[in-house]
Amino acid sequence: MSEPSSSETPAGRAPSDGERRGRNAARTKAEILAAGRAEFSARGFEGARVDAIAERAGANKRLLYHYFGNKEELYCAVLLDAYQEIRRGERALSLDRYGPVEAMDRLVRFTFRHFLANPWFTRLLTTENLENARFLKTLPDIPALHSPLVGQIETIIARGAEKGLFRRDADPIQLYISVAALGYFYVSNMKTLSVIFARDLEDIAMVQEREAHAVEMVLDYLKTGA
CATH class of the missing domain: 1.10.10.60 (Homeodomain-like)
Structure with a gap:
């Protein structure tokens, strides 16, 4: 047929x-x-x-x-869609299936790679910050998008602490800001930093080194005092 x-x-x-x-x-x-x-x-x-x-x-x-x-509403739709996209990617990681160390490793790598694969995202976030987040403030869906992520990180920290692997006093919001910053800053400043340090930060070896460095920094922080 x-x-x-x-x-x-x-x-x-x-x-x-x-x-x-x-x-x-x-x-x-x-x-x-x-x-x-x-x-x-x-x-x-x-x-x-x-x-x-x-x-x-x-x-x-x-x-x-x-x-x-209008233009403003389209911009808001683009902004919301950008946040929804990264949140979908995080949910697809199914981090609850992994031990706390691997779960955090996977989250850091995903976040780093998302910024790297989507340089438009860093530019869009820069635009919204230059606008003093005036459009983001009008989007009622934003808190609900981020709340599960914070809860998930909190759960990973708690699971790690129960096993004696992670410190108990890590703030999930502060931690995520650090995770995001490790990817965001690298991608958004890749061109200027390449000139300043005379190293091609877009080279695959440099990118891989940076990703491993980001994972190490986050895990070392979590393990401090555990």
């Missing part, structure tokens, strides 16, 4: 106009969101232009305004 064509539903019937519109709408929104991510991370909020975002997305401004309202 032949497979249904891409224009058909799994049941073999042609999709309805409503189904086609729904798929097209979802695809168009995703393309506008991706174009907004590229434009805002490259040019900042003030420098980004709606015309350029629409052109990147292959859509017209009418659709952009229809789906996202």
Whole structure:
């Protein structure tokens, strides 16, 4: 039996106009969101232009305004999507399956690699900090996104302390800020630091050395006084 064509539903019937519109709408929104991510991370909020975002997305401004309202709302959607993406990656690690040392090792490496693989993320965060987090403050979903992460780190610390591997007084929020900083600073300052120290920080050997260094710093801190 032949497979249904891409224009058909799994049941073999042609999709309805409503189904086609729904798929097209979802695809168009995703393309506008991706174009907004590229434009805002490259040019900042003030420098980004709606015309350029629409052109990147292959859509017209009418659709952009229809789906996202205005430039500010699109920027907020891009910002929220960026945080949701890294939180999804953290959840996918399933850290509860691992011992506390390996769990923390995996979290540090994931965070470092996320910044490294997504340099647009550091630029977007820099933009929002230059805006004094004025858009982030309007996003009601942000606390709920970060609360499980803090709880997960707290659990890893507690499990490590019970085994006599980790100190008990580590603050999960302070710890995560340090974990993120070890990746964020390296990626966001890679070009300037490469010039200052006359070493190519983008070289794979340097990147691997830095990742191992980040893991070692975090684990050594957690083990101090254990």
